[in-house]
Amino acid sequence: MSQHFENIPAIKYEGKDSSNPFAFKHYDANKMLMGKTMAEHLRMSACYWHNFCWQGSDVFGANTFDRAWYKPTNEMEAAKMKADAAFEFFTKLGIPYYSFHDVDVSPEGRSVKEYIRNFSEMVDVLEAKQEETGVKLLWGTANAFSNPRYMSGAASNPNPEIFTYAAAQVFHAMNATKKLKGENYVLWGGREGYETLLNTDLKRERAQLGRFMQMVVEHKHKIGFTGTLLIEPKPAEPTKHQYDYDTATVYGFLKEFGLENEIKVNIEANHATLAGHSFHHEIATACSLGILGSVDANQGDEQLGWDTDQFPSSVEEYALVTYEILKAGGFKTGGYMFDTKLRRQSIDLEDMFHAHIGAMDTLALSLERAVQMIEDATLATLVEQRYAQWNDTLGLDILAGKHSLQDLAEYALRNNLNPTPTSGRQERLENIVNGYIYR
Amino acid sequence: MSQHFENIPAIKYEGKDSSNPFAFKHYDANKMLMGKTMAEHLRMSACYWHNFCWQGSDVFGANTFDRAWYKPTNEMEAAKMKADAAFEFFTKLGIPYYSFHDVDVSPEGRSVKEYIRNFSEMVDVLEAKQEETGVKLLWGTANAFSNPRYMSGAASNPNPEIFTYAAAQVFHAMNATKKLKGENYVLWGGREGYETLLNTDLKRERAQLGRFMQMVVEHKHKIGFTGTLLIEPKPAEPTKHQYDYDTATVYGFLKEFGLENEIKVNIEANHATLAGHSFHHEIATACSLGILGSVDANQGDEQLGWDTDQFPSSVEEYALVTYEILKAGGFKTGGYMFDTKLRRQSIDLEDMFHAHIGAMDTLALSLERAVQMIEDATLATLVEQRYAQWNDTLGLDILAGKHSLQDLAEYALRNNLNPTPTSGRQERLENIVNGYIYR
């Protein structure tokens, strides 16, 4: 058996006083919290692309990662070595899920036929690997943005044959996801957006996209895929403007095409901040709209205007996000997927482990803090009390639609209303949150 | 008759070679373009608040404007002097419309009753002024954000009595707008948003807001107001996050509450850029969704993170925006409203004229450029050609819903699809646009 990470031990939980860099300090997979194990709450997944496809290049520089699995010149041989390395990594790390794009795991070939043949062969390889290791598929997806044919979009392309090519990829990627018992299927609108309004018909492109998503929903039902369909919002990059800008925009799109009960969102932390929102905001918005599906758990750089896909390290941020998710009932088919890449200077194989260990510990600790927020209920109670007056007659009648504008105008005059404001207590609430995080 | 601007002549069109700073270089109100006068196309409006209420303060400094109409200590006397000054200004400037909030024109008083009495008296004053001068009301609105009672929102307030107070204001402001033959009624969600998620129930606040807007729609129909209802998107400021973040968000909100055929958007240039969009983007998005109502014509500062409300001076920006509006059929009840304020250092009365003259000329010149873009049709033709393949069988069938994902996957394989990309021609299109602007 090939040993890509032979110097790295399997990662175990050793507790927060451990000084072993190759051990978890907080992630204790089987620890029970609110009736579920940590692993069941967090449902963490590693990604294929950043770990096993990206080679360390950036816009200004060449590859810096020197990995064995990039060396074979035969594409299928390389794909299989990559799968070996990937599952060795997932297993040593002890992460329960992985996620992939079709062309991450399989060479895209020089024709539709070759694409299908390669992919089919690699899906069998992955199926065997899953069987052997117990690692499961959180979600699958199709990459319809890297090949030059997609330079002007996939579903939103001005050429219907390119739309059709993308449809073929999604067809096969959905089928593969079902075969591999994937729990979700994701659509990220890589180039579904515009570069310049001067050459773009927004209404037409949205109609194309709407029809594409309807076909995806129809196909899901046809094949009996029981996972969740997810759209992943992002405001820009690679395009100037992506149509799935943020959660609120995706919600409007789903409503326009009657899809709001069929598709949920996969929120990425760094996409949220690029859209001008806090990560917390996007999660809370999706929860309030009932469309939270899954999370791409990463972290951006507040000073940089592009997707840096860093590993999550902020418990201050993730504790509140996890609290929000727990309040909404926790993950169903979704989970925390690490759409994260090493810094380009972190060139050693061991860096892959440092990065994921830190991320998994960050989420585990955040979960513990969030669980206590839920169990104490102090925060929830304060919020409820703030709106308590809406449970009185006036408030209930307003929301029940029993009053017109005129009724209320008369009510205000009749009662000579002069309502006084109440403190919002923001600083006190922040202290309470820090009380949980730094207990 | 009081003469607040006695040293300023009535502003006339003198053509672009004029060196008179108190003359229009491009705005020739009665010039015909595409069957309408410039005035009819642009439907320009001055605002009451920045010109006649704001006194030049900012967060770090006291008032700098020393105006006669701020001096009377009797509030109603001051309000009437303000109205005199306002209509003298509108008339000298030759702008056809104005716009106001209830408390711009009328002291809000110390009770609901006083509010109603003051406002009623001032609406009569305004009606007489309109009659006398021919200046018309583009839109009215209610200010439900400045008074401390609204510190935690109006419709989204945790206290239903404050919701009720806001309802009373909107009731009276809508009635006043109808009486004054206003062509639109605007709702700007000043503090309809949150400061911290820690004390906020997003779902509940959105429900409150939804019901509020339904009541507004019902009231419109009840009183037979024939103008357009408008929501004005803004991402933040004064709140951390406003629920009417941008056009796409407002669209989703309208769909959620069944209001998409009743309410349109009033897009402000500087709000668009604060939301991370180009102004052009917001206009094009609203047009593509069929919800463009009116425009707050101003300009932000690309380096500053707050609403600077500067006067529009960029023909490069407004020519494309106007082109988009003309493509969508031009303004119906809406228009270009100057939600603009003098720089705090522009303390002289004459600065009010310089600023508006420049803005009106910018829009007039932009209109001329946009009309030529429409009449030549080069841009539109190139866009149409880009999507031409969608008019062939494959494209038509896809959009007609005749194909499943599987059909297309089989089509791709059967035809061994290998579509090649076509140049997007962005730079060529930019040259064409500059050819119009700098002809």
Added chain:
Amino acid sequence: MSQHFENIPAIKYEGKDSSNPFAFKHYDANKMLMGKTMAEHLRMSACYWHNFCWQGSDVFGANTFDRAWYKPTNEMEAAKMKADAAFEFFTKLGIPYYSFHDVDVSPEGRSVKEYIRNFSEMVDVLEAKQEETGVKLLWGTANAFSNPRYMSGAASNPNPEIFTYAAAQVFHAMNATKKLKGENYVLWGGREGYETLLNTDLKRERAQLGRFMQMVVEHKHKIGFTGTLLIEPKPAEPTKHQYDYDTATVYGFLKEFGLENEIKVNIEANHATLAGHSFHHEIATACSLGILGSVDANQGDEQLGWDTDQFPSSVEEYALVTYEILKAGGFKTGGYMFDTKLRRQSIDLEDMFHAHIGAMDTLALSLERAVQMIEDATLATLVEQRYAQWNDTLGLDILAGKHSLQDLAEYALRNNLNPTPTSGRQERLENIVNGYIYR
């Protein structure tokens, strides 16, 4: 004795398990760390302006704070009541320092003469208060930006009489600071910047500013003020562009006018982030240039483009900042000054305490984490090792200026150099930091 905060107890340290909101969980003033008490390390200061002058207004809304000390109509009476409230607050909170602008503590009057008389009287009041309570002055400053005369700047004003007026204020404020044993004197360039380049002569304005600062330095030596002179960088707001943009810009300015050994910087967290830097960056930059003086300890909102002056709550941020300051030897005359204001909705007097308690606990906990980083030395050792090769001959000779470009070109060729890169270990370092913060 007047009792402005009669329902609030004096704040004591009760430890992290305390559930008393009016107690410190982490700030234990006399706890010894690295040979100094917490109080001596942190040197925390409350500010006068946000707590006792600002009344809760924002750009879109009126005052929300209803405080006794804003009520007296006699200005000097109000100033004295404010001083009573301020020192009662400082004392109950147990904060060792305070800071003020001249016109925070004293009515500016209607003439230079009145300004001097009022200020002189209030300085005596403050002196007595300091004596009585033991509260000390961290720094004083002059407000040369709020009065309309300063609308176009103070030292950079186009009118030399306004420059002169500002000089008079700074003269008196420096003298007052000396009298009150202030440990620093701060200059914040409120409106020393431009609104538009169209009316601005950058070179001339910088020369004016340079001369002004030289006079300040000369005056310091003349009166024997032994505190530190500080410039506080900020990129914009209220101006479009402030000349003291950030630490690097201030350094260049100091070098241009020969002031680099006379003036240090007072870095504000929220100004750092508005300038597009991390707070950590600005602190590290100032330390590396040897010009760190003091810190305005607050926190911005990552989604908002203006100075929100929130209370610090992030230990993740402040632990690293404090580590940087400790590495550079800790504060000398400077300290952590809370340039922080309540959220406008936090209208109760008790909110002032919640906010400051949370902030002081955040800094205390950050200090504890930073001290452990220093004492363990793991981080510092790893950084040192990274540059270890520079201690070999080649590196030493290069930095000693012994090599020319040609020497090195020949060296590279002769040795057929092919240096290989080494992992930057960013993720591992982030794990180490989290190991300290969440131990």
Added chain:
Amino acid sequence: MSQHFENIPAIKYEGKDSSNPFAFKHYDANKMLMGKTMAEHLRMSACYWHNFCWQGSDVFGANTFDRAWYKPTNEMEAAKMKADAAFEFFTKLGIPYYSFHDVDVSPEGRSVKEYIRNFSEMVDVLEAKQEETGVKLLWGTANAFSNPRYMSGAASNPNPEIFTYAAAQVFHAMNATKKLKGENYVLWGGREGYETLLNTDLKRERAQLGRFMQMVVEHKHKIGFTGTLLIEPKPAEPTKHQYDYDTATVYGFLKEFGLENEIKVNIEANHATLAGHSFHHEIATACSLGILGSVDANQGDEQLGWDTDQFPSSVEEYALVTYEILKAGGFKTGGYMFDTKLRRQSIDLEDMFHAHIGAMDTLALSLERAVQMIEDATLATLVEQRYAQWNDTLGLDILAGKHSLQDLAEYALRNNLNPTPTSGRQERLENIVNGYIYR
């Protein structure tokens, strides 16, 4: 002779009414303005890298440009074909200058020796091409950021051998630039910055950079290179923070290492905006500090947080920038260099021409507008008048250092100063500018 652009005619000036897309509408090379030709004023240069090295990839997608010169498998053969194509392009376009990095024009090889041999051979090729076509070299530079060895910086690298390798490249690139009669030599600090403060010693890295730049200056004098040395500021990308952040930062750096009379700045429009400044600001700042050298003429996207390097199309922006440069005496050795790339979807060879023609016309028209601003002198006169009081005794004495703070405080009291502010006239000035641009 190879004909890479055989279907494109040589580009000529045809005037603004021409509808020929392959003609200049405004750039009339020999037109005289203020005693110089347009070509002499603008000194425009095309770049090698974006046009002849970049193949249309982005972070999310593969190459889209299919050019003949990327096909030869022999590296030197490809380099020569590239040179053929480049000079054919420069000549057809009629642009007087070009600019390059060492490894744009020459394969970097597998050793220092190979690097030198390849580069030397290609410099001879370029010399012959220059001779043959009359195209001149605006500036040369070395790429010390793309090779993986530079992943942690060049001069600021923790490994002195990598510093040395970079020194070797700069040595050869400077010599080549001299040989090719280049008029400037540029240093862009690609990776001279940090990714994380956790592994970085700022002071040490700045010292390394300082010594490197001193060696460059020494070498310039040693070889008698008479061109200008330039540093190109950029705030970030590829690093998180680059040490040459902006003009003000570079100025401080130059002062720290005594280089302020030896090195000037090369300002890039899109770098300016990424740094949070307007392009106009950076130019005006450099002029006011006397360090403006040259300009990378491009345009960013206001909504995107990375360097998009678009072709300049805004006359509104470039007219003011060019006005600033003309006020400062115009370019000496510098010029307008197009650091611009095609949009990734503009895949045709003709797009290279559309893009450059548009850019050159934008600059030509901007020059015409700026010349008129200079010749009319209205703007300059208004600025001068604004500061006129500084020419009176008080102002002159202050700037001459004749007054102390105390003198001015006494002056203010004695004269009972009460200076009143004067309108800044921003809107009027904006109208005047538009009067020139849209005359």
